[in-house]
Amino acid sequence: MRNTIAALALGLLAIACEAPDPERDGFVVVDEDARNAGIAVEVSGERHSGALPVAIPEGAEAAVVRPGGVEPIAVEPGELVEVVGASGELRHRDTPRDQIWVGGDEASVTAFAEMIGARATRLPSGGWAVEGPDAFVLASLMGSVSGVGALAMVPPADRPDVIDVALFVDRAPVERTAADDAALAGPTPDAASLVGLYAHGDVSLLLDAAGGWSLWTTDPEQPVRAGTYRPRPGGVDFVPNDGGAVAVMELTGDALVDDLGVSFAP
Amino acid sequence: MIERRTFLTSAAAAGAATLSAPAWISRAFAQEGDNGRDRAAELRDLSAAYRRAQQQGRPLLVLVVPEDGGARWERAHAFGELLNHGTDATLTNLAMAEVACSTMTSLRRLVPQAGDGEPWMVLVEPDQHPAVARRIAVELPENPSQWTDREQPDYEQRVESAIDQRMAILSASLEEAIAGDAEMIARRARVAEHALDAALVQRVHAAIRRGTVPAELLEAAPAIVRAGARDRAPVLAQLAENARERLVRRPLPGSYWATSWGCGVTVEGRDDNVMVGCGMGHVPERSRRFLYWYTSPASMYE
Numbered sequence A: 001m002r003n004t005i006a007a008l009a010l011g012l013l014a015i016a017c018e019a020p021d022p023e024r025d026g027f028v029v030v031d032e033d034a035r036n037a038g039i040a041v042e043v044s045g046e047r048h049s050g051a052l053p054v055a056i057p058e059g060a061e062a063a064v065v066r067p068g069g070v071e072p073i074a075v076e077p078g079e080l081v082e083v084v085g086a087s088g089e090l091r092h093r094d095t096p097r098d099q100i101w102v103g104g105d106e107a108s109v110t111a112f113a114e115m116i117g118a119r120a121t122r123l124p125s126g127g128w129a130v131e132g133p134d135a136f137v138l139a140s141l142m143g144s145v146s147g148v149g150a151l152a153m154v155p156p157a158d159r160p161d162v163i164d165v166a167l168f169v170d171r172a173p174v175e176r177t178a179a180d181d182a183a184l185a186g187p188t189p190d191a192a193s194l195v196g197l198y199a200h201g202d203v204s205l206l207l208d209a210a211g212g213w214s215l216w217t218t219d220p221e222q223p224v225r226a227g228t229y230r231p232r233p234g235g236v237d238f239v240p241n242d243g244g245a246v247a248v249m250e251l252t253g254d255a256l257v258d259d260l261g262v263s264f265a266p
Numbered sequence B: 001m002i003e004r005r006t007f008l009t010s011a012a013a014a015g016a017a018t019l020s021a022p023a024w025i026s027r028a029f030a031q032e033g034d035n036g037r038d039r040a041a042e043l044r045d046l047s048a049a050y051r052r053a054q055q056q057g058r059p060l061l062v063l064v065v066p067e068d069g070g071a072r073w074e075r076a077h078a079f080g081e082l083l084n085h086g087t088d089a090t091l092t093n094l095a096m097a098e099v100a101c102s103t104m105t106s107l108r109r110l111v112p113q114a115g116d117g118e119p120w121m122v123l124v125e126p127d128q129h130p131a132v133a134r135r136i137a138v139e140l141p142e143n144p145s146q147w148t149d150r151e152q153p154d155y156e157q158r159v160e161s162a163i164d165q166r167m168a169i170l171s172a173s174l175e176e177a178i179a180g181d182a183e184m185i186a187r188r189a190r191v192a193e194h195a196l197d198a199a200l201v202q203r204v205h206a207a208i209r210r211g212t213v214p215a216e217l218l219e220a221a222p223a224i225v226r227a228g229a230r231d232r233a234p235v236l237a238q239l240a241e242n243a244r245e246r247l248v249r250r251p252l253p254g255s256y257w258a259t260s261w262g263c264g265v266t267v268e269g270r271d272d273n274v275m276v277g278c279g280m281g282h283v284p285e286r287s288r289r290f291l292y293w294y295t296s297p298a299s300m301y302e
Helices: A002-017 A032-036 A106-115 A133-139 A160-166 A178-183 B004-011 B023-028 B039-056 B068-084 B088-095 B102-112 B155-179 B182-195 B198-210 B216-222 B222-228 B232-251 B297-301
Strands: A026-030 A041-045 A046-048 A055-056 A062-066 A069-073 A080-086 A091-096 A101-106 A120-121 A129-132 A195-199 A203-207 A214-218 A224-231 A236-241 A247-253 A255-257 B059-066 B098-104 B121-127 B132-136 B256-260 B265-267 B289-292
Touching: A002 A080, A026 A041, A026 A062, A032 B004, A041 A055, A055 A133, A062 A214, A101 A133, A101 B059, A106 A120, A106 A129, A129 A133, A195 B039, A255 B088, A255 B102, B039 B059, B039 B098, B039 B102, B039 B182, B059 B068, B059 B102, B068 B155, B068 B222, B068 B232, B068 B289, B088 B222, B088 B232, B132 B155, B155 B182, B198 B216, B216 B222, B216 B232, B222 B232
Parallel strands: A026 A080, B059 B098
Antiparallel strands: A026 A055, A041 A046, A041 A062, A062 A069, A080 A091, A101 A129, A120 A129, A195 A203, A203 A214, A214 A224, A224 A236, A236 A247, A247 A255, B059 B121, B121 B132, B256 B265, B256 B289
């Protein structure tokens, strides 16, 4: 009930405050090490020291506040500036929209995910991927959430494109490279052997006997995404039918595993 | 086969007993929107059966669960008659398949090429991709009416004849689909040999030559046994008995076994059965044990 009320309040807040727009506004996030070093962010004179993203409205003045002084920063529309480490290094990247990586205990993160209408998936690194419509933007409205923090916004650097698509988060098509294709090695599985229902928690992934796939959480009639699949060396290519990028999953034993170690088992 | 209409009427006459029956038993004899199926579990069970079939190199025979309660009742008993009282020849054919029960909704989700409508059975060949699905449609005779024919002197004989005809039609359609001729059986053996471990295949052939095949090999490689023992009646009898153990004594994926003898239904493996309305009708002996295609009683209490 508390979460339901919180979600309702969040919705009202979004309406009342004009929710941030990731294409028009920018964002800043300060990671745990930077916060512990006394670094914060200031937007139009208001200081923010929480663990969640801070929206920088178009035209607003933003600055990183360090123990040694205030450093104005420029944040472009659609850009995320991460303040990383005790030195407060600035990293610039595109703002994610439907996902946010957080740290925290299971109860806190799950409650946080529910409050923003998203789903939390534990990562092998010990953090969490919280995914849902506008998850990142909604998180920026929260200010701070007890037990949720240590944002690690940069995904593992080995194959970030695969990580994005392997979690079935909508992305623009990307050009696959030879390095991508070489990253998964091993025999090409027999397509017939792949058919079946796979599950990861409450997420179901069905590879049907006609070469199609669909992904859903509660109702198979309303899949989150669907498309066609094809075996590839060491795994399976998932071609979404919405024009999104091809997702690659590794076949490990009978399970399909993405680069974050999220495993869908039959 | 018991007449469903008679059963319902008599159950209604049982009055308080029926009214106080828990939801699951009411659903068992009524036609409801969700049809008493746990769709998620059904797809899960069907997928597991499909994967077993694919990994063991055998076809998947899906006994189609109709959405309509009346049609479901008819099929559940017809399949029960065949499985419980089928000949060794029928059982050796069935032995070569992985058998599961499913609605067409779930089957089409996993095997889109299964097509529309509700055939009695669909045989899927999962060694191919896309898989080949063969629809098996039959027309079966119904029992004479308990209302109009019960007092006829040949009533019992006509009931038994109808059962014989149903079993014969189902058995013939299955033989055509699974073991139509020697080449089809040989092909199934080749598919199994390709799918299974080579050492296991060698053990199967050696056991056939000895004339005694252990149960685990009969269960693991039925098509190889069937093809290799075509002239060895004792081995084929072992195969039929093994099929009875797998398909008749154990529940099929997507189904329970249940028994009806006129005083309600007892679902096997449950200790929470409920008896309602004795004297609801005569159930021929061969029709008493049937496939029960509803959610478990325990889950329906919730």
